[in-house]
Amino acid sequence: MKTINVILSGGVGSRLWPLSRKSQPKQYLPIFDGETLFQSTVKRNAEFCDQTMVVGNCDNFELSRKDLNSAGTEGFVEIIEACPRNTAAAIAFAAFAAKPEDILFVTPSDHLITSKLAYNTAVERAIQLAQEGYIVTFGLKPTRPETGFGYIEAEGEEVKGFREKPNQETAEAFLKSGNFFWNSGMFCFQAGVYLDELKSFEPEVYATSKTAFEKAEEGKLDFDLSMNIPSISVDYAVMEKTDKIKVVPSTFAWSDMGSFESIYDHFKKQGHPVDSKGNMVIGTNLHTEFLGLKNTLLIQTSDAILVLKKDNAQDVKKVFERLEKEKPELVS
16 A cells, blocks of 8 residues: 555646746746745655656646656656546546555645645644545635635534635634635545545546546547546535545645735745835836735736736636637737
8 A cells, every 4th residue: 555646737727827828837837936836746745655646637747747857756657638527537547547545645736835744744644544444635724714715614523514615704704613624625535435435426427537547548548538527526526425524624824826816925925025005016027116006916927917906816717718719829
């Protein structure tokens, strides 16, 4: 039996346009003390895991490979998706590539995590529970009434329920109650236990994923076979249905770096300059003045400029989606 860090790296990071593009999603941007979030993920989990397995897509596997090689990671396994089919299938591919008794520690590739001691404690407990046959998720103690995350209601390690992204009022109530946690998108379980549960609850996802995996050539999945797989998240497919679920309540500092609000907060903590009204410039050394604006970001790349209020950070995805249709060269 071994412990495998399964890194899910298929996302585009559309909320971080124009820094993040299809050809270089956010997890491969070397803007975090000269390191990428992908590299940080690999290094952070190496001490718990015997092997690294990356489930990525045909557009970015070479970026993953480059980061793995520069981090000195050897013996990694690659699974290259032909098209995105969501997390239930992505994790199934990893489970099929492992032995049934192997522990899969599943993590996104684009999280910024500090608090090493608290993180280590949480991961070690999750691995212990996984060895006992549980399907484990990580619940993060919320620090603010966040409306951009799903929540887990828990009592100790017992999961009482999963909640969708709440409105502001509900998020404030969750924070006040003290028994709701952010759903981190990190999981831990034995490969065989996950596949058994997936087969029980979503037999079509199981069967079509198995066929696509078995017909893969050199780790690359076939497009047509992949398109047969229902696109469903691991939360809907397994987590919200299984009676083997446990949660590890966690206190480590965490950010999904999913928006410019997260980038702003992180850069500010790192000492990146902001003016007296909280305005920030990213990507250019040109002298910039903000008049009548506060908490505004100006982001410049070689071919695009984005100006946004920090509070509108979630709306960048809409710009990305519009440009995808109108000016695809600006997102590729």
